[in-house]
Amino acid sequence: MNKHFKMTEEQERAYAELLMGRSVLLVGAAGTGKSEFIRHVRFTLPGRIAVVAPTGMASMNVGTGAVTIHSLFQVPPVKDGYFDFDHFTLRKRTERALKNVDYLVIDEISMVRPDLFDLMESLARRARKRDDFFGGICLLLVGDFHQLPPIVRREEGEFFLTRYGSENPHFFDAKCLRGQTLSVVQLTKMFRQQSVEFWDILTKIGEGKIDRGIIEKLNSRVIGSDPPPKEALVVTPYRESAERKNREELEALPGAIHCYVGKKTGTFEAINGDDLPSPEVLELKEGASIIFTCNATGNEWVNGTGGKVIRLHKDSVDVMLRSQQNRILSVGVHEWSHLIPDSKEYATTGTYRQIPLRLGYALTVHKTQGKTCDSIVVQNDRRFFACGQLYVALSRARTLESIYLTAPLRPSDVKVDSRVVEFHEKLAGSSSKISL
Ligand SMILES: Nc1ncnc2c1ncn2[C@@H]1O[C@H](COP(=O)(O)OP(=O)(O)OP(=O)(O)O)[C@@H](O)[C@H]1O
Ligand SMILES: [Mg+2]
Numbered sequence: 001m002n003k004h005f006k007m008t009e010e011q012e013r014a015y016a017e018l019l020m021g022r023s024v025l026l027v028g029a030a031g032t033g034k035s036e037f038i039r040h041v042r043f044t045l046p047g048r049i050a051v052v053a054p055t056g057m058a059s060m061n062v063g064t065g066a067v068t069i070h071s072l073f074q075v076p077p078v079k080d081g082y083f084d085f086d087h088f089t090l091r092k093r094t095e096r097a098l099k100n101v102d103y104l105v106i107d108e109i110s111m112v113r114p115d116l117f118d119l120m121e122s123l124a125r126r127a128r129k130r131d132d133f134f135g136g137i138c139l140l141l142v143g144d145f146h147q148l149p150p151i152v153r154r155e156e157g158e159f160f161l162t163r164y165g166s167e168n169p170h171f172f173d174a175k176c177l178r179g180q181t182l183s184v185v186q187l188t189k190m191f192r193q194q195s196v197e198f199w200d201i202l203t204k205i206g207e208g209k210i211d212r213g214i215i216e217k218l219n220s221r222v223i224g225s226d227p228p229p230k231e232a233l234v235v236t237p238y239r240e241s242a243e244r245k246n247r248e249e250l251e252a253l254p255g256a257i258h259c260y261v262g263k264k265t266g267t268f269e270a271i272n273g274d275d276l277p278s279p280e281v282l283e284l285k286e287g288a289s290i291i292f293t294c295n296a297t298g299n300e301w302v303n304g305t306g307g308k309v310i311r312l313h314k315d316s317v318d319v320m321l322r323s324q325q326n327r328i329l330s331v332g333v334h335e336w337s338h339l340i341p342d343s344k345e346y347a348t349t350g351t352y353r354q355i356p357l358r359l360g361y362a363l364t365v366h367k368t369q370g371k372t373c374d375s376i377v378v379q380n381d382r383r384f385f386a387c388g389q390l391y392v393a394l395s396r397a398r399t400l401e402s403i404y405l406t407a408p409l410r411p412s413d414v415k416v417d418s419r420v421v422e423f424h425e426k427l428a429g430s431s432s433k434i435s436l
């Protein structure tokens with residue numbers, strides 16, 4: 001837990017609602033302290049708390065103990081397009097966890113598919129043998145709907161259209177939400193970003209309310225005479241581009257590769273093998289750019305902080321932070337654990353031990369989620385294809401000056417889903433509660 005954390009008035013309001021047992025929808029733009037709030041409440045709310053997120057990366061961002069939704073609910077990845085929740089098996093471990101939990105916290109709720117949310121709700125009712133919403137579990141749903149939407153394959157479009165009324169479904173389409181009232185808390189204080197001007201640009205990109213001025217300001221950051229610093233992180237929507245860049249840069253360095261092999265115990269399952277916080281085979285060389293993949297218990301680094309490898313040891317790596325070049329930190333093995341409520345307090349269902357680093361030359365937009373980055377090169381010469389992708393990439397930075405674009409932005413690059421806009425209008429019209 002961050003010792004320097006002090007709740008804002010808005011965060012306090014959310015906390016008070018939770019203490020009264022009311023489910024909360026906590027929304028706010030990137031960098032307003034949503035995940036930090038979760039990191040805080042996990043240790044302070046009375047009662048047993050399960051923290052989940054739709055992807056492994058997002059769950060690791062909220063600290064050790066958090067698990068993926070798939071892991072807590074033991075849901076296999078979708079096979080034939082959707083979750084057949086009428087015939088779904090409630091596993092014993094999930095049943096025990098759901099029976100014993102007081103709060104269920106979900107980060108990055110914008111990425112949760114409505115069919116998955118409906119399935120979770122039905123499993124919770126079955127486990128608790130109660131007919132009310134989630135069998136009476138108090139929910140904290142956290143996210144920013146301008147960021148990444150759920151991943152839906154093209155061939156699943158028709159299913160969602162018939163079952164949920166749209167080919168581009170969102171969490172708020174879930175059937176179990178109909179008739180429910182949630183307390184709404186909007187976080188508005190910026191923490192990650194440092195200037196009001198940059199904040200304004202990001203907000204407008206997020207909401208899709210761009211004008212020529214915004215595009216011009218961003219385009220002043222197109223790489224030209226002012227080259228990006230060598231250590232800037234390349235952010236791309238394409239996984240193969242990110243992997244290629246990391247591999248090429250590592251190969252170009254002199255010296256030998258040192259391999260650190262991560263160790264899993266129990267069921268530390270990732271949705272796909274690539275979804276671990278740090279790679280299972282972490283290859284590094286002295287001189288390599290890295291980023292951190294966890295938050296330090298002190299304040300030395302956060303998830304996303306950049307640095308350079310100075311020396312490689314058997315079980316640790318000496319790293320110089322980009323922001324404090326006079327300081328060298330020894331980074332040892334970190335343990336991520338999966339904790340779920342059990343009949344006695346919590347049960348650890350699995351652990352993963354690895355050096356909390358990954359190569360810091362390039363990362364996909366998905367993997368940058370939740371992170372705060374020192375300087376980034378947004379690789380927008382190839383199209384950003386999904387709504388929210390460009391906004392997520394840009395909002396990892398603290399300042400406009402730390403962003404570099406590989407091509408001029410066009411207004412058509414800013415894609416916003418009209419259904420998200422509608423939902424936000426509904427949120428804005430409801431000061432403290434929303435009925436869905
Ligand atoms: N109340 C607070 N006091 C001090 N620092 C804070 C507070 N809340 C958040 N921060 C800091 O601000 C930064 C961004 O916070 P956080 O990651 O929680 O944002 P977020 O809203 O989850 O963003 P994203 O939507 O990108 O995931 C972090 O470095 C965090 O430590
Ligand atoms: Mg977050």
